[in-house]
Amino acid sequence: MPSAIVTRDLRKNYRVASRAPGLKAAARALFNRTYKDVHAVAGVSFSIEPGERVGFLGPNGAGKTTTLKMLAGLLHPTSGEARVLDYEPRRRATDFLKQITLVMGNKQQLLWDLPPAETFALNRAIYEIEPRLFNETLAEISQLLELGDLVNKPARQLSLGERMKCELCAALLHRPKVLFLDEPTIGLDVSLQATVRSFIRAYNERFGATVILTSHYMDDVAALCPRVIVIDRGALIYDGALTELVQRVRPDKRITVRLSRPVEKITLSSLGELVEHEPTRAVLQVKSNALQASVAALMALPLVDLSVEDPPLEDVMRDLFAAQRKGLA
Amino acid sequence: MGRYFRLFATQVRYSLTVAAQYRLDFLIEALLSVFTAATAIVPLFVVFKSGRTVAGWSWQEALVVFGWFVFLKAVLEGAITPSLTAVVDHIRKGTLDFVLLKPADAQFLVSTAKFEPQRIVDATAAIGVLVWALRALGHVPTLAEISTSFLMLIAALLVLYSLWILVVSVAFIAVRVDNLSFFFSSLFDAARWPSSVFRGAWRIVFTFVVPLALMTTVPAQALLGKLSFGTAALSITGALLFAATARAIWIVAIGKYTSAGG
Numbered sequence: 001m002p003s004a005i006v007t008r009d010l011r012k013n014y015r016v017a018s019r020a021p022g023l024k025a026a027a028r029a030l031f032n033r034t035y036k037d038v039h040a041v042a043g044v045s046f047s048i049e050p051g052e053r054v055g056f057l058g059p060n061g062a063g064k065t066t067t068l069k070m071l072a073g074l075l076h077p078t079s080g081e082a083r084v085l086d087y088e089p090r091r092r093a094t095d096f097l098k099q100i101t102l103v104m105g106n107k108q109q110l111l112w113d114l115p116p117a118e119t120f121a122l123n124r125a126i127y128e129i130e131p132r133l134f135n136e137t138l139a140e141i142s143q144l145l146e147l148g149d150l151v152n153k154p155a156r157q158l159s160l161g162e163r164m165k166c167e168l169c170a171a172l173l174h175r176p177k178v179l180f181l182d183e184p185t186i187g188l189d190v191s192l193q194a195t196v197r198s199f200i201r202a203y204n205e206r207f208g209a210t211v212i213l214t215s216h217y218m219d220d221v222a223a224l225c226p227r228v229i230v231i232d233r234g235a236l237i238y239d240g241a242l243t244e245l246v247q248r249v250r251p252d253k254r255i256t257v258r259l260s261r262p263v264e265k266i267t268l269s270s271l272g273e274l275v276e277h278e279p280t281r282a283v284l285q286v287k288s289n290a291l292q293a294s295v296a297a298l299m300a301l302p303l304v305d306l307s308v309e310d311p312p313l314e315d316v317m318r319d320l321f322a323a324q325r326k327g328l329a
Numbered sequence: 330m331g332r333y334f335r336l337f338a339t340q341v342r343y344s345l346t347v348a349a350q351y352r353l354d355f356l357i358e359a360l361l362s363v364f365t366a367a368t369a370i371v372p373l374f375v376v377f378k379s380g381r382t383v384a385g386w387s388w389q390e391a392l393v394v395f396g397w398f399v400f401l402k403a404v405l406e407g408a409i410t411p412s413l414t415a416v417v418d419h420i421r422k423g424t425l426d427f428v429l430l431k432p433a434d435a436q437f438l439v440s441t442a443k444f445e446p447q448r449i450v451d452a453t454a455a456i457g458v459l460v461w462a463l464r465a466l467g468h469v470p471t472l473a474e475i476s477t478s479f480l481m482l483i484a485a486l487l488v489l490y491s492l493w494i495l496v497v498s499v500a501f502i503a504v505r506v507d508n509l510s511f512f513f514s515s516l517f518d519a520a521r522w523p524s525s526v527f528r529g530a531w532r533i534v535f536t537f538v539v540p541l542a543l544m545t546t547v548p549a550q551a552l553l554g555k556l557s558f559g560t561a562a563l564s565i566t567g568a569l570l571f572a573a574t575a576r577a578i579w580i581v582a583i584g585k586y587t588s589a590g591g
Contacts, residue, residue: 072430074426074586076584092429094432094433097430097431098432100430101430102426102430104426107422107426107427109424109427113347113350114343114346118343125335125336126431127431127432
């Protein structure tokens with residue numbers, strides 16, 4: 001089977017007028033404009049197989065959204081190649097658009113003054129979905145997202161979370177094969193984030209859809225994406241398994257212990273780097289290869305509980321980008 | 330084709346639903362627009378009082394032009410402006426993304442997104458004015474005159490619509506075009522006068538830049554049985570040419586879309 005998504009040396013430059021701040025500079029820029037090229041995406045190549053769930057990571061302004069928009073056909077690449085389901089996205093072929101979707105956490109497509117059910121019906125007409133299939137899909141999604149009666153309330157009366165659930169529903173009624181999700185959980189509370197995550201996973205498994213996800217909530221990525229693509233300043237800096245990335249950037253583990261009585265700080269810090277310390281609880285950071293020795297030593301203390309975890313993904317990313325910046329400097 | 334007709338019907342239905350949801354707004358807006366139309370007639374009263382003619386147009390004939398003006402304005406504000414104002418907003422907020430992602434013609438989708446059914450009240454008032462003026466003139470238009478008049482009206486709408494599409498195309502590059510739309514509607518206000526009233530530079534502007542003559546004077550002439558075949562043919566050809574140009578520019582502009590926000 002051919003890859004679902006392929007990009008080769010994909011680039012997008014924006015030409016922006018640059019000027020110094022202040023009124024004087026603004027007046028001067030009216031007559032004598034200087035432009036500079038911003039390389040939003042500077043030669044990115046990767047391929048994604050059908051049914052994969054891939055996390056797209058990078059700091060703000062790294063080029064994630066620009067890449068997604070090029071793949072969805074919204075932006076025309078400056079150079080390089082993008083192919084999605086063997087279509088060239090920029091041509092916006094009807095058959096292509098019927099098989100993809102883009103969900104943006106910070107933008108909404110629901111008709112503001114009408115209940116979401118009306119937006120769904122409009123999308124049914126636009127995507128030419130057969131009534132039977134439409135009802136089936138709607139019932140299934142409604143159940144997974146627990147939409148219930150929400151679909152009959154005007155969109156402007158819904159809470160952010162309720163609206164996001166309806167947005168997802170509206171975006172998936174045509175059963176797209178490729179999902180571009182740009183910060184789909186932004187602003188949602190923890191339990192809704194979890195609902196959205198498990199919904200995305202369920203959709204992916206049920207329909208074998210390919211998913212690309214960008215998110216600032218590392219929990220989203222950790223829960224959903226076995227594979228991650230990391231870009232920084234428009235360039236790809238990592239493409240592979242999430243576990244390997246963690247191994248490579250932060251080859252250490254976190255041991256959390258709960259103690260039945262206080263233990264001296266000095267005893268604990270001799271066993272690893274002490275990250276947190278309370279009288280009866282401590283978090284230690286140790287190198288992977290020293291893990292066994294540290295755990296063995298901890299067993300000698302008055303333990304109530306002990307758990308070993310990877311460092312938080314946020315820390316991994318921060319270290320990765322810091323190392324990247326240093327390498328460039 | 331059938332699909333686009335269905336889509337069109339769906340979009341109109343939504344606008345009706347929204348309008349019905351806000352009954353009071355509907356009433357107020359309908360009353361306001363009739364009031365606006367009524368005040369627009371005042372300058373004509375002043376100019377034409379005491380039964381004199383201006384540039385060969387009598388008071389009643391000028392009233393036919395005015396009637397078409399109100400009718401055209403009703404169609405414009407009921408069916409064209411709301412959608413296209415919404416696009417400018419879409420571009421600014423970046424939600425045009427959703428329109429461009431849909432597997433249907435983007436120009437069609439943005440052009441049919443919103444209607445204001447309350448303008449039907451103005452349109453009805455306009456027909457009242459036309460009937461009154463024609464009776465005062467003692468002219469009963471033939472079926473041919475009425476249909477030619479409507480054909481000219483459609484040509485005029487095509488031109489207005491194309492002008493709007495051009496404005497929106499500029500919005501892809503300039504973003505802030507709210508002001509441009511004010512400029513556009515104030516220019517359009519000049520269409521309440523018979524076109525031969527304008528002289529010199531204005532005449533050139535209103536013939537070639539914003540073809541006002543085509544919009545109200547020509548349909549009025551058709552209704553009065555004063556329209557030559559040549560002018561009619563020219564109007565239709567001009568309108569089609571205008572629409573084709575606007576479409577071509579729209580397609581180029583969409584390629585330059587940069588999608589706002591994150």
